[in-house]
Amino acid sequence: MNSLIAVGAGIAVLGALGAGIGIGIATGKAVEAVARQPEADGKIMKNLILGCALAEATAIYGFVIAIMIIMFFK
Amino acid sequence: MEAVAEHIQEELNVQTVFTIPAFGGIPVAESTVVTWIIMAVLIVLAIILTRGFTTRNISKRQAAMEVIVTKLLGLVEGMVGEEGMAYVPYLTTVLLYIGISNIIGIFGFKSPTKDLNVTLALAIMSIVLVQIAGIRAKGIKGWLHSFLEPIAIVTPFNILDLITRPLSLCMRLFGNVLGAFVIMKLIEQVLPVVLPAVFSLYFDLFDGLLQAYVFVFLTSLYIKEAIE
Numbered sequence: 001m002n003s004l005i006a007v008g009a010g011i012a013v014l015g016a017l018g019a020g021i022g023i024g025i026a027t028g029k030a031v032e033a034v035a036r037q038p039e040a041d042g043k044i045m046k047n048l049i050l051g052c053a054l055a056e057a058t059a060i061y062g063f064v065i066a067i068m069i070i071m072f073f074k
Numbered sequence: 075m076e077a078v079a080e081h082i083q084e085e086l087n088v089q090t091v092f093t094i095p096a097f098g099g100i101p102v103a104e105s106t107v108v109t110w111i112i113m114a115v116l117i118v119l120a121i122i123l124t125r126g127f128t129t130r131n132i133s134k135r136q137a138a139m140e141v142i143v144t145k146l147l148g149l150v151e152g153m154v155g156e157e158g159m160a161y162v163p164y165l166t167t168v169l170l171y172i173g174i175s176n177i178i179g180i181f182g183f184k185s186p187t188k189d190l191n192v193t194l195a196l197a198i199m200s201i202v203l204v205q206i207a208g209i210r211a212k213g214i215k216g217w218l219h220s221f222l223e224p225i226a227i228v229t230p231f232n233i234l235d236l237i238t239r240p241l242s243l244c245m246r247l248f249g250n251v252l253g254a255f256v257i258m259k260l261i262e263q264v265l266p267v268v269l270p271a272v273f274s275l276y277f278d279l280f281d282g283l284l285q286a287y288v289f290v291f292l293t294s295l296y297i298k299e300a301i302e
Contacts, residue, residue, distance in 0.1 A: 049284070049291075050288070050292075053246065053284075053285075053291075053292070056246075057242055057245070057246050057249075060245065061245060061249065063249055064248070064252070071086070
């Protein structure tokens with residue numbers, strides 16, 4: 001039973017995959033944008049942080065659910 | 075490993091510090107007490123630092139305080155826009171509170187934001203403020219009509235937004251603070267010297283302040299959207 005709980009928590013954290021890809025793409029595009037228009041880096045940075053925070057949320061949900069699985073099924 | 079798991083679990087549980095003997099006993103959680111400490115520090119700092127302000131021949135302290143306050147208000151104003159000036163003081167207060175409570179873990183206190191109830195309360199306050207801002211800007215009729223925009227089909231999603239927005243605000247803040255805390259504990263287990271200090275800079279200071287910024291940023295984004 002214990003090992004199954006661990007596997008379940010591990011699967012829940014797979015949600016981090018999406019966040020990693022998302023933040024990677026967003027950062028790549030932001031770097032491109034800054035290279036094209038260096039004067040707009042303040043605005044780009046602001047939007048990048050917002051986008052990263054939103055993308056990161058999925059990973060956080062996965063993490064919270066994993067913690068809950070471990071805590072409630074113990 | 076067992077000891078770490080137990081320690082983390084113990085930190086996750088919200089402990090009741092004492093009970094107010096009224097209305098059948100009101101339990102006061104640890105996060106509430108730490109919030110009081112933060113409030114006391116902020117209020118005392120505000121009183122001490124703003125004493126004896128004048129309009130001429132200002133002291134260095136006054137000049138420094140003016141710069142800090144102007145920068146903070148300007149930061150929030152840039153997010154919420156010209157029309158949302160009325161909400162800037164509240165948002166700045168939330169920014170200060172979340173920022174301090176995220177980094178107070180460094181001083182040995184338990185971060186109030188590690189308690190799901192605190193982040194949930196903050197998120198509900200935010201979404202209520204957003205709706206009030208919408209009502210104030212458009213009137214009750216305009217506010218109700220805003221649920222039908224851009225087309226009537228999306229109304230259920232607009233209503234669903236009322237639940238998902240505070241939920242995501244709350245879970246993001248809680249999850250980030252909790253995640254940083256768990257990771258720091260694990261790092262301390264691997265190597266208790268030097269290494270935690272380096273990672274603490276990122277996880278406690280940078281991430282804590284960034285999450286405070288993101289929380290206020292998203293709230294002001296919603297307000298901006300509501301009063302447009």
